[in-house]
Amino acid sequence: MRPIIVTDKSANPSNLAVLKFGGSVLADAQAVHAAAHEIYRYLRAGEKVLAVVSALAGETDELVSLGADIGGCENAPGASALLRLGEIRAAALLGLALERIGVDARAVDPAQINLRAAGKPDDARLCGLDHAHLTTLLARHEVLVVPGFSGILEDGQPALLGRGGTDLSAIYLGAALNAKRVRLIKDVDGLYVSDPKADPVSRRFGQINWEDAYKYCGKSIQPRALEYARQHDLRLEIAAPARGFDTCISPNGLSSHASARVKRLKVVLLGFGTVGEGVYAHLQRHQDLFEVSGILVRNATKERAEGAPEHLISDDASVVFATRPDIVVEMIGGVEAADAFILNAFFGGADVVSANKAVMAANYDSLHKAAAGAGRALRYSAAVGGGVPMLEALDQAREAGSVKNVNGVINGTANFILDRLADGCAFDVAVREAQEAGFAEADPSADLDGDDAAAKLCLMARHGFNTPLRPSQISMESLSDLDPKRVEAARNDGKVIRQVSQIKRNSKGALQASVELKTLPKDHYLAGAKGERNRLVIDMDGGDDVQLRGKGAGRWPTAEAVMADLLDIHRLRGQDEETITVCAAEPACA
Numbered sequence: 001m002r003p004i005i006v007t008d009k010s011a012n013p014s015n016l017a018v019l020k021f022g023g024s025v026l027a028d029a030q031a032v033h034a035a036a037h038e039i040y041r042y043l044r045a046g047e048k049v050l051a052v053v054s055a056l057a058g059e060t061d062e063l064v065s066l067g068a069d070i071g072g073c074e075n076a077p078g079a080s081a082l083l084r085l086g087e088i089r090a091a092a093l094l095g096l097a098l099e100r101i102g103v104d105a106r107a108v109d110p111a112q113i114n115l116r117a118a119g120k121p122d123d124a125r126l127c128g129l130d131h132a133h134l135t136t137l138l139a140r141h142e143v144l145v146v147p148g149f150s151g152i153l154e155d156g157q158p159a160l161l162g163r164g165g166t167d168l169s170a171i172y173l174g175a176a177l178n179a180k181r182v183r184l185i186k187d188v189d190g191l192y193v194s195d196p197k198a199d200p201v202s203r204r205f206g207q208i209n210w211e212d213a214y215k216y217c218g219k220s221i222q223p224r225a226l227e228y229a230r231q232h233d234l235r236l237e238i239a240a241p242a243r244g245f246d247t248c249i250s251p252n253g254l255s256s257h258a259s260a261r262v263k264r265l266k267v268v269l270l271g272f273g274t275v276g277e278g279v280y281a282h283l284q285r286h287q288d289l290f291e292v293s294g295i296l297v298r299n300a301t302k303e304r305a306e307g308a309p310e311h312l313i314s315d316d317a318s319v320v321f322a323t324r325p326d327i328v329v330e331m332i333g334g335v336e337a338a339d340a341f342i343l344n345a346f347f348g349g350a351d352v353v354s355a356n357k358a359v360m361a362a363n364y365d366s367l368h369k370a371a372a373g374a375g376r377a378l379r380y381s382a383a384v385g386g387g388v389p390m391l392e393a394l395d396q397a398r399e400a401g402s403v404k405n406v407n408g409v410i411n412g413t414a415n416f417i418l419d420r421l422a423d424g425c426a427f428d429v430a431v432r433e434a435q436e437a438g439f440a441e442a443d444p445s446a447d448l449d450g451d452d453a454a455a456k457l458c459l460m461a462r463h464g465f466n467t468p469l470r471p472s473q474i475s476m477e478s479l480s481d482l483d484p485k486r487v488e489a490a491r492n493d494g495k496v497i498r499q500v501s502q503i504k505r506n507s508k509g510a511l512q513a514s515v516e517l518k519t520l521p522k523d524h525y526l527a528g529a530k531g532e533r534n535r536l537v538i539d540m541d542g543g544d545d546v547q548l549r550g551k552g553a554g555r556w557p558t559a560e561a562v563m564a565d566l567l568d569i570h571r572l573r574g575q576d577e578e579t580i581t582v583c584a585a586e587p588a589c590a
């Protein structure tokens with residue numbers, strides 16, 4: 001049984017993933033978005049994440065030559081203070097990338113957690129940290145981002161951990177926090193017998209024991225870090241981004257080789273609006289995994305943003321489907337056309353990712369049946385919660401026990417408008433602002449009247465309660481009927497109005513669902529959702545609850561969830577790992 005998703009009330013170290021991003025995968029500033037995809041992957045699987053980052057590629061070398069230009073002693077404390085700046089900058093950039101998708105991340109300087117170092121300022125080891133403070137920060141935030149490569153000497157000066165020192169930072173923190181996994185993410189997809197860049201037929205280890213790891217690690221893991229991991233009996237994973245396979249270093253006596261193949265999957269995008277453009281931008285940075293072969297829009301002559309891939313855009317569905325995609329991503333909205341395109345995708349042998357709650361709620365059974373009949377995957381994480389993995393959390397909750405009820409702010413547009421009304425903004429202006437920001441549905445009455453939230457509740461009923469629920473069974477209260485006096489009264493009482501969506505079981509066990517406007521005290525958990533943000537509380541029958549929060553609408557949070565589904569499908573269809581040899585040690589097995 002998978003553990004229940006970590007609530008934001010408590011940190012559970014046995015559910016902690018420490019992910020280390022090396023400079024080789026942080027090739028430039030924009031690469032932090034790919035790191036964010038990797039973090040989001042573990043978050044939506046219910047793990048907390050502590051990310052440890054190296055400087056962007058080449059930045060440490062630039063700082064070294066900058067220091068040399070200025071002069072001074074090479075290993076003076078001032079040199080350490082300069083050389084650690086690359087990691088600090090990378091941590092801040094990754095924090096921003098996570099903020100863009102609505103993940104509550106905090107960049108933490110080693111000094112803040114008193115990450116102590118001993119030894120020379122340019123070649124120290126780690127020897128202590130403020131465990132209680134780090135644990136408190138982990139409980140408070142979904143993700144912590146720690147700059148690797150440095151610690152703080154007893155006299156308060158920074159010290160560097162030597163070449164490859166970010167490995168040591170990650171391993172040290174993983175051991176201190178008893179993390180579930182420490183994954184070193186590099187530009188090579190595991191440990192090889194010899195450098196795979198120099199030797200294309202080099203063999204990769206799927207699993208490796210410590211003795212062999214020392215032998216074959218070469219420069220890929222800092223030896224001091226490897227030794228520390230061994231002493232602390234840590235299970236280490238070495239992997240490239242987005243991969244479902246890795247080399248696992250573990251105490252197990254056997255090492256084994258595994259060949260791995262990665263292929264490019266052809267993707268067709270249906271829709272190139274708020275969400276579609278964001279997904280296309282992400283795919284452009286993952287051309288090793290995906291090739292966009294066509295984009296369907298309603299009006300191909302419409303003026304698009306500069307740089308739009310005009311050569312791929314068509315308003316003729318037969319043209320884009322003729323490219324024989326492996327995956328079709330549906331981001332057009334509505335029911336009839338979307339349903340027909342999804343069925344056509346299955347018919348053509350493609351997997352489907354959809355962001356469209358309307359079609360998924362209306363045709364849940366028939367679409368799942370069609371997917372199963374065709375043997376294809378159907379994923380729709382973005383349809384509920386935007387960038388907040390609500391359906392995944394409900395799946396995990398149901399696996400862990402029995403869900404009693406759910407309460408949430410699950411429509412970003414309604415929430416944004418309610419906040420703007422509370423600021424004194426006119427209703428029409430607030431609606432227009434939500435449309436301009438890309439939060440609202442093509443017909444914003446779906447957001448205002450509660451239909452959008454109702455469609456999401458239908459999907460939540462399936463995932464949290466394994467029970468069908470139809471929109472017609474859900475009572476709804478429209479924002480258009482909200483009396484301005486009620487907004488004013490709430491403001492005067494220091495309260496806020498929220499569109500609250502709820503599912504609970506009645507005494508006979510049947511589901512009851514509603515979308516209602518509720519006046520809440522400011523310290524209510526749901527009142528804390530600001531603007532387009534969403535929040536959800538899942539109450540379990542045993543008394544536990546699960547709380548989720550994040551951005552529920554907008555290009556980047558939504559594109560993140562779509563991308564997560566795409567990367568999952570890539571791991572399913574575009575990656576093969578095959579164990580080819582089991583051996584005690586090389587070269588006996590050669």
Ligand code: NAP
Nearest residue numbers: 271272273274275297298299331332333355356553554558
């Ligand atoms: P959007 O900005 O209105 O874009 C819709 C795109 O689909 C446009 O490119 C449009 O073509 C195209 N399109 C519409 N109907 C079509 C048809 N019948 N045939 C071919 N193309 C068609 O919408 P969006 O905000 O990206 O939303 C897309 C989907 O994601 C919706 O299901 C929505 O519920 C869901 N979603 C949105 C958000 C969000 O924050 N926006 C969040 C979560 C989920 P033209 O460009 O020619 O007009």
Ligand code: HSE
Nearest residue numbers: 411412413439441553
């Ligand atoms: N219009 C929807 C909202 C988009 O505002 O929540 C996200 O599903």
